[in-house]
Amino acid sequence: MGETILSVHNLSKAFGGLYALKNVSFSVERGMIKAVIGPNGAGKTTLFDILTGLLEPDEGKAVFMGQEITGLPAHKLAGIGISRTFQTVRIFPGMTVLENVMVGLHHRSHCGFLRAALKVPSERREERYIRDEAFRQLELVGLEMMAHFPAGSLPFGMQRLLELARALATGPELLLLDEPASGLNTYETEELGEILKRITERGVTILLVEHDMGLVMRISNEVLVLDYGEVIAEGTPQEVKDDPKVIEAYLGGDDV
Amino acid sequence: MQEKAFDIKTAARRVWRGYKAFLLFTPFIMTLPLWAERLGKAISLNIVYLMRMVGTFTLVAVGLNLLMGYAGQASLGHGAFMGIGAYTSAILATRWGWPAWIGILLGTLVAAAVGYLVAPILRLRGHYLAMATLGLGIVAYIFFREMIALTEGNVGIREIPKLNFLGMVISSRNGEFYFVWIIAIIVLLMCQNLVRSRVGRAIRAFHQSEVAARVMGVNVPSYKMKVFVLSAALGGLAGGIYSHFQGYINPSQFDVMLSIQLVVMVVVGGMESIWGSVAGASLVVFLPSVVEALPKWLGNVPAWVRQYSNYEGLVFGAILVLTMIFLPKGITTSTVDFFHRKIRKAAALMGEESTDSPPRGE
Amino acid sequence: MADFFSNLPQYLVNGLGSGCIYILMAMGFSLIYASTGIINFAQGEFAAIGALVAYTFAVKLGLSLPLAVPLSVALVGFIGLVLERSVILPLREKGALTAIIGTIGASIFLKSGARIIWPEEAYKVPEFTQGQFNLPKVSFNAQLLWMLGLTFLVVVSVYVLMNRTKLGKGLRACAINPEAASLVGINVSVMSMAAFSMAALLGGLAGLVSAPFANYRMGLYLGIKGFTAAVIGGLGDVYGAVLGGLTVGLLEEVVAGFLSVALGISSGYKDAVAVVLLVSVLLFRPQGLVGRGLVEKV
Numbered sequence: 001m002g003e004t005i006l007s008v009h010n011l012s013k014a015f016g017g018l019y020a021l022k023n024v025s026f027s028v029e030r031g032m033i034k035a036v037i038g039p040n041g042a043g044k045t046t047l048f049d050i051l052t053g054l055l056e057p058d059e060g061k062a063v064f065m066g067q068e069i070t071g072l073p074a075h076k077l078a079g080i081g082i083s084r085t086f087q088t089v090r091i092f093p094g095m096t097v098l099e100n101v102m103v104g105l106h107h108r109s110h111c112g113f114l115r116a117a118l119k120v121p122s123e124r125r126e127e128r129y130i131r132d133e134a135f136r137q138l139e140l141v142g143l144e145m146m147a148h149f150p151a152g153s154l155p156f157g158m159q160r161l162l163e164l165a166r167a168l169a170t171g172p173e174l175l176l177l178d179e180p181a182s183g184l185n186t187y188e189t190e191e192l193g194e195i196l197k198r199i200t201e202r203g204v205t206i207l208l209v210e211h212d213m214g215l216v217m218r219i220s221n222e223v224l225v226l227d228y229g230e231v232i233a234e235g236t237p238q239e240v241k242d243d244p245k246v247i248e249a250y251l252g253g254d255d256v
Numbered sequence: 257m258q259e260k261a262f263d264i265k266t267a268a269r270r271v272w273r274g275y276k277a278f279l280l281f282t283p284f285i286m287t288l289p290l291w292a293e294r295l296g297k298a299i300s301l302n303i304v305y306l307m308r309m310v311g312t313f314t315l316v317a318v319g320l321n322l323l324m325g326y327a328g329q330a331s332l333g334h335g336a337f338m339g340i341g342a343y344t345s346a347i348l349a350t351r352w353g354w355p356a357w358i359g360i361l362l363g364t365l366v367a368a369a370v371g372y373l374v375a376p377i378l379r380l381r382g383h384y385l386a387m388a389t390l391g392l393g394i395v396a397y398i399f400f401r402e403m404i405a406l407t408e409g410n411v412g413i414r415e416i417p418k419l420n421f422l423g424m425v426i427s428s429r430n431g432e433f434y435f436v437w438i439i440a441i442i443v444l445l446m447c448q449n450l451v452r453s454r455v456g457r458a459i460r461a462f463h464q465s466e467v468a469a470r471v472m473g474v475n476v477p478s479y480k481m482k483v484f485v486l487s488a489a490l491g492g493l494a495g496g497i498y499s500h501f502q503g504y505i506n507p508s509q510f511d512v513m514l515s516i517q518l519v520v521m522v523v524v525g526g527m528e529s530i531w532g533s534v535a536g537a538s539l540v541v542f543l544p545s546v547v548e549a550l551p552k553w554l555g556n557v558p559a560w561v562r563q564y565s566n567y568e569g570l571v572f573g574a575i576l577v578l579t580m581i582f583l584p585k586g587i588t589t590s591t592v593d594f595f596h597r598k599i600r601k602a603a604a605l606m607g608e609e610s611t612d613s614p615p616r617g618e
Numbered sequence: 619m620a621d622f623f624s625n626l627p628q629y630l631v632n633g634l635g636s637g638c639i640y641i642l643m644a645m646g647f648s649l650i651y652a653s654t655g656i657i658n659f660a661q662g663e664f665a666a667i668g669a670l671v672a673y674t675f676a677v678k679l680g681l682s683l684p685l686a687v688p689l690s691v692a693l694v695g696f697i698g699l700v701l702e703r704s705v706i707l708p709l710r711e712k713g714a715l716t717a718i719i720g721t722i723g724a725s726i727f728l729k730s731g732a733r734i735i736w737p738e739e740a741y742k743v744p745e746f747t748q749g750q751f752n753l754p755k756v757s758f759n760a761q762l763l764w765m766l767g768l769t770f771l772v773v774v775s776v777y778v779l780m781n782r783t784k785l786g787k788g789l790r791a792c793a794i795n796p797e798a799a800s801l802v803g804i805n806v807s808v809m810s811m812a813a814f815s816m817a818a819l820l821g822g823l824a825g826l827v828s829a830p831f832a833n834y835r836m837g838l839y840l841g842i843k844g845f846t847a848a849v850i851g852g853l854g855d856v857y858g859a860v861l862g863g864l865t866v867g868l869l870e871e872v873v874a875g876f877l878s879v880a881l882g883i884s885s886g887y888k889d890a891v892a893v894v895l896l897v898s899v900l901l902f903r904p905q906g907l908v909g910r911g912l913v914e915k916v
Contacts, residue, residue: 078473090468103461107473116453117446382714383657391893402886573727580720581708
C-alpha cells in the first residue's frame with residue numbers, strides 16, 4: 001500500500017490517575033480500512049477524541065500527513081483532512097438532513113457575516129456549490145430522498161448514515177468512525193459495509209472502532225487491539241483473531 | 257447552462273419562494289399609517305404610535321433571537337446595550353448638538369464595542385452565562401445611575417432632539433414610523449439572509465451539538481463572539497432610535513425589567529424565528545395598551561383590569577412560565593411546526609413510500 | 619486614606635452582617651443546584667417575601683416576634699414547595715435554557731405579586747431586640763448578634779441534616795448522581811421538592827433578618843450576591859457557602875468604603891462589586907475558591 005497517512009507515537013492520556021490510553025503507537029497507511037477493537041473502556045473513543053482535537057493527550061503525539069496534529073483545536077482538523085462520526089449519534093436534530101450535510105462543508109466555504117447578510121452574488125454561488133456537494137454526499141449514502149426532513153425525525157439507522165454523509169462532506173483524507181454499526185440491524189450493517197468500501201475506493205482512509213466482529217473481519221485490512229488503554233495486538237484480521245492475548249482480553253472481559 | 261439565461265419568471269418565483277413573508281409584510285407595514293389611524297380611533301388604540309415602538313423593539317429582539325434562539329446563548333442583560341445606545345446618542349445630541357443619525361450610528365458602534373469587551377463571558381455555559389449577563393446588566397444600570405457627570409443620574413436626560421436625517425427633521429408620528437420600519441425591514445431581511453446562510457447553519461449547529469460543530473470545522477468561540485457583538489450592536493441601534501423617539505431617558509428605563517421583557521419577546525414570539533421577534537415585540541408593546549383599552553371596548557370591566565400596570569409583571573411572569581411549559585419554542589415556531597406536521601402527514605397519506613427500517617427511538 | 623483605615627473596623631463589622639445574609643442565600647442556591655442541577659433565579663424573591671411577610675405578621679397583625687418569624691419562614695418554605703411543583707417539575711429534563719427562563723418567569727411573577735401586596739418603597743421590619751453597642755471604633759445593632767447566632771445555628775442544622783438524616787443522604791446522593799440515586803430507590807422528585815422548600819426557608823430567613831427595611835425590589839440584589847457567594851464557595855458545596863458569603867460581605871463593604879472614602883467615588887457602585895467578583899470568579903476559577911464544588915460544566 002505504501003504511504004503512511006497517520007502515525008501515532010506513544011500517546012498517553014489519564015483521567016484522574018486512571019490511564020485511558022497508555023503509550024499507544026501505531027500507524028495507518030493511505031487507502032486502507034484499519035479497525036480498532038477492544039473491550040468497553042479500552043480507550044478507543046479517547047483515542048478518537050485526541051485525534052480530532054477534542055482532547056489533548058498528556059504525552060505523545062500524532063502526525064497526520066507530515067503535520068503534528070496534537071494540540072490543534074478541533075475546528076482546524078476538519079481543514080487538514082480529518083473527520084469523524086460519534087459513538088452516540090451527534091447530528092443536528094433541528095436542522096434538515098440536507099442542512100446537516102451542508103454544515104460539513106463549512107470549512108470548504110468562506111462567506112462571513114457581511115456577505116451572508118447582504119446575499120451578494122458570490123455568496124449565492126457558494127451556497128449553490130454547498131448545496132450540490134451536500135446532495136452528492138447524500139446520494140452516496142442513499143439519503144437523497146430524505147433531504148428536506150428534519151434530521152431528528154429520521155429513524156436511527158438513517159441518522160448514522162447521515163452522520164457519515166456529513167463527515168464525508170468535509171472532504172476528509174482520513175475518516176474516523178466510532179462504532180458506525182451499533183444499533184443497526186443485519187441488513188443495514190451489510191449496506192454500511194458496502195458504503196464504507198465505496199468510500200475507500202475514492203481514496204479515503206478509514207480508522208474504525210467497531211464491536212461487530214463480522215463487519216470488522218469482512219472489511220478491514222488491519223486490526224489494532226486495545227485493552228486497558230494499551231496496544232495488545234496489531235495485524236491482519238486473521239492474525240489478530242488467532243492471537244491468544246486477544247482471545248484472553250475478550251473472554252476475560254464481559255464484552256464478547 | 258440553462259440556469260444562466262435570465263428568465264424573469266423563474267427569478268420572480270425564486271424571490272417569491274425565498275422572501276414570501278417580506279413581500280407580504282412590507283406592503284402591509286408601509287400602508288399601515290393610511291388605514292390604522294381610523295381603525296385605531298375605532299378601537300381606542302394609537303396603532304401607529306404603538307407600531308413605531310414595535311419597530312424599535314423588533315431591532316433588539318431580532319438580535320437577541322440570533323443570540324438566544326439560534327445560537328442558544330442566554331443573555332439576561334440585553335437591556336444594557338439598548339441603554340448604551342440610548343445614552344450615547346442622547347449625550348452627543350444634547351451636549352454637542354450632534355445630528356441624531358450620527359449619534360445613533362455611534363451608539364450602535366459603542367454598544368458593539370462594549371459587547372466585544374465583555375464577550376469573554378461567552379466561555380460560560382447555560383445557567384452561568386445567564387447569571388453573568390444578568391449581573392452585567394445590573395452593572396450597566398448602576399453605571400447609568402452613578403456616572404452623573406455624563407448621564408445626569410436618576411434625573412435622566414431631557415429634551416433629546418427629534419430625529420433628523422441628512423438635514424430633514426423627522427418629528428411627525430408617521431415620519432418616525434417609516435424611519436424605524438425601513439430600518440427594521442432591512443435588518444430583518446439581513447438577519448433572514450444570515451440565518452439561511454453558511455453562517456446561520458454554523459450557529460444553529462453549535463447550538464444543537466457543539467462537539468459535532470467543532471469537528472465539522474466551525475470555530476465555535478469566534479462565532480459566539482461575533483453573534484454576541486452583532487446582537488449588542490442591534491441593541492445599541494434600537495436604543496439610539498428609542499432615545500430620540502422618547503425625548504427623555506433615565507436609568508430605570510434600562511433596568512433588569514427591560515432585559516426580561518426582551519427575553520419575553522424572543523421566547524414567547526418564537527426562538528429560532530426571525531418573524532417570531534416581530535410577533536414577540538408586538539405582544540409586549542400592545543398588551544398593556546390593549547388591556548388599557550378594554551374598558552372602552554367592553555364598557556364595564558372589573559376594577560382590577562383597570563390597574564393593569566400594577567400587575568403587568570405578574571402577567572409577563574406567568575406568560576414566560578406557561579410558554580416554557582406548553583410551547584417551549586414560542587408561538588410562531590410552534591404554530592409553524594404544527595402546520596408542517598400536518599402537511600407532512602398529508603403528504604404521507606398521499607402515498608409517499610414508507611421507509612424500510614422502522615423508527616427506533618431517537 | 620487615613621479615614622479609610624480608621625473606618626475599616628466598622629466596614630468589617632458591617633460586612634460580617636451582610637455576609638451572614640449572603641451565607642443563607644448561597645446555601646439556598648447550593649442546595650437546589652446540588653440536588654437538581656438548576657440555578658434558581660427566584661431565590662432572591664424568597665428573601666424579599668420573607669421580609670415582607672414578617673412585616674405583615676409582626677406589624678400589621680401584631681403577632682409577637684417568636685410567633686411571626688417562624689410563621690413567615692414557614693410560609694416562604696411553602697411558596698418554595700409550590701414553585702417547585704408548578705414550575706420546576708414540568709420543566710425538568712427540558713434543558714438549561716428552559717429552566718432558566720422558567721425560574722426567571724417565576725421570579726418576575728413573585729416580585730410583581732409582592733409589589734401588589736406591598737407597594738410601598740420601604741416597610742420597617744422589626745428588629746428582634748432593640749439596642750445598639752458602641753465600642754471605640756465600631757458600633758452595631760443587637761440585630762447583628764441575632765444574625766450571627768441564627769446563621770451559625772442554620773449552618774449547624776444543615777450540617778446535621780445533610781450528614782445525619784436519611785433526607786440529607788438522599789439529597790447528597792441526588793447531587794452526586796441523580797440517575798444512580800433513583801436506581802437505589804431515592805425519590806428524586808421528593809428530593810427536588812425538599813431542596814426547594816429548604817432553600818426557600820433559608821431565603822425567607824435571610825430576608826427577614828437582613829435589613830431594617832424591606833421592599834419588593836430587594837430580591838434582585840440579594841439573589842445575585844447570594845449567587846456570587848455560592849460560586850465563590852463552590853456552587854453545590856453547602857459549606858463553601860459560609861466562606862463565600864463572608865468573602866462577598868466583607869469585600870463589598872471594604873471595597874465600597876475604599877472607593878468612597880479614599881477615592882471619592884460614589885458609594886452607589888457598591889452593588890457592582892459583587893457582580894464584578896462573580897464574573898471574575900466564573901471566568902478564572904469556576905470551581906470556586908475552595909474548589910470543592912460540583913461545577914465542572916462551566
